Amino acid sequence: MAVESSGALAPPVPAARRSPPTISDVADRCGVAVSTVSRALTRPGRVSEATRLRVVAAAEALGYQANPRARSLLSGRTDTIALLVPDITNPFFFGVVRGTQRQSAAAGYAQLLVDTQESVEVEARELARLPKSVDGLVLAASRLSDDELVEVAATVPLVTLNRDVPSVPGVVIDTTSGMVQVVEHLASLGHRHLAFAAGPVTSWSGARRWRAVRAAARRLGLTATRLGPFAPTVESGAAAADATLNTGATAVVAFNDVLAIGVLKRLRERGVGVPQEVSVVGCDDIFGADFCHPSLTTLTAPVESAGRVATDMLLDQLGRGTGRGVPRAQEVLPTHLTVRESTGPAPARAARPRSRS
């Protein structure tokens, strides 16, 4: 016992804790077989009420709790799901974590959180390892190829988030049609030249956003220039802002809010008026988008809902769903444009490329 200081020399390992009571301790204590204890605790009608009470009392007295590892060895179930995100630093994923956490907890599942560090290798390694430890996976913004994902999905229940792979259940936030709203908003404000500050090249949703912006711009007769790629961090926003100014665009649409906030910061440092000289639009509506300065016009994404829905879909696959309705294979969540202070009318004369101050 490590609690009492035995005087001489303390063991290197702090505490040698007594092992918790097992099912056979309970069985011994009330003179029945272990199988009876197991049934008394898990199969209500299977043993007599008298026996059940004795067993329950003994279990209570000993503080017995079934060892979930032993249980899962036989049942194959761990009551745990894993959430993989590319970058836990990104506030977008905080929302996802919240949504999945709340929903899985409500269903009695624990959640393993894994950061794949934007790395294809780490992601692949974890996907190979995790199925042994969890019942299912929610895979947010995967960097893997469609084929790889199909293969994984054949091994373990899997739901993707913001990644649409045919035949793999998933939920995507529909930023594509949202981007159309963004471009229309900017067009109606008189902007003719847009810049798009792209995110990581491996980002599936990033690619979709750019395509949507480009298509909408073309349709409305605007020009759109793609810049980047930029890391989705506040720091990278500086580079994105500078690149934007070089293009002479009067409005910049950023891959996401983190980048957009970085752009705002840099523009302020350079003395460029937002939205007087340049309008800035983000994507996601993360924590902070409403209280940054100027507050950010952005495409509001139901991030937490997406996490919840993805978890629901996974629980459906695990046979633990809410039971209402048929299991969903693909889910698309709508976005809406939230106009705040960072967008405004295009300057009377189109901005010209500015050299760095």
Next chain:
Amino acid sequence: MAVESSGALAPPVPAARRSPPTISDVADRCGVAVSTVSRALTRPGRVSEATRLRVVAAAEALGYQANPRARSLLSGRTDTIALLVPDITNPFFFGVVRGTQRQSAAAGYAQLLVDTQESVEVEARELARLPKSVDGLVLAASRLSDDELVEVAATVPLVTLNRDVPSVPGVVIDTTSGMVQVVEHLASLGHRHLAFAAGPVTSWSGARRWRAVRAAARRLGLTATRLGPFAPTVESGAAAADATLNTGATAVVAFNDVLAIGVLKRLRERGVGVPQEVSVVGCDDIFGADFCHPSLTTLTAPVESAGRVATDMLLDQLGRGTGRGVPRAQEVLPTHLTVRESTGPAPARAARPRSRS
């Protein structure tokens, strides 16, 4: 075998996946005993090199991976640690999650993330349940009593974060002495009346912050009024702001940044100039504190470091530490005041209580 569709009726469960190869499959394939396979894969010197190579080749060919559940049943180890936070919604804990996640991943541990929802009951329930599933726990901002924590720590390796319990290893962020800096900063700006917007009553660190503010204010001859408690959310900031204005204080120190940002928001809505009429100070320096408007003067807490250090201390207890230096029992991390735009000289005439516009 469920893989072949037996024609008649499809199983209700979507995909019955073939069970992964076991150690005995590998043993059969290369004609050795399972014990030899086990040793070949885990005890480098215990079998001949020739045998080892044959086993490794067979395992490779079959795609064999040891079942961690079976392994943990005997070894007792799960290579998983749990992080319990009161509210996953709070950006402060994002930093903690980041720190623990990165550090545990680096040591080969998976991380279970548990949200106790600011509830003593949920926290107690999880603490009773989790030790069976994980090797150790990092417990952030626990709401439990000292005695309860000591009891839990006797059962399972445990490190607290922002909660100092004698005899339980922990890391605390030293906001106490930081609060002295805050009060001195405000005093030097000429403020005479402070308000403190308190957080949840069960928050240990919140209580310490208030005591530090009160003591420092008394020493410097200022008055300090405690307001609240307020929930640590942006929304609650409105109530905190209103309460502050009622007191006539010229500066408000908020329990944390989330609350402070809410205060800023409300003051702007009410047309109260910050810092011209009221100065606002937060605590933690969360994501957003630097780009809110006005940017927030706050006590910068090394949140991510705290998560890392706590995880290190836990790994030490698990005998998996980095090995450098002695295991630490208690760690105190310093904070520093980051002055931004939300604090300024006290108004010439002390503000008087304002009625709601």
Next chain:
DNA sequence: AAACGGCTGGCAACCCTTTGCCAGCGCCGA
């Protein structure tokens, strides 16, 4: 040539729980 010892690999117990199968018992009806 015999004894000894080191290296290698197999046997079987063990970790803890669940569950299929079976046996004993008591009760009921015939």
Next chain:
DNA sequence: TCGGCGCTGGCAAAGGGTTGCCAGCCGTTT
């Protein structure tokens, strides 16, 4: 009174891997 049946509880296997102990083999030493 006896057969049958339902209820209850026990035995043992299973789940996948680890490890203490032992045996066989081969090489070395006396």
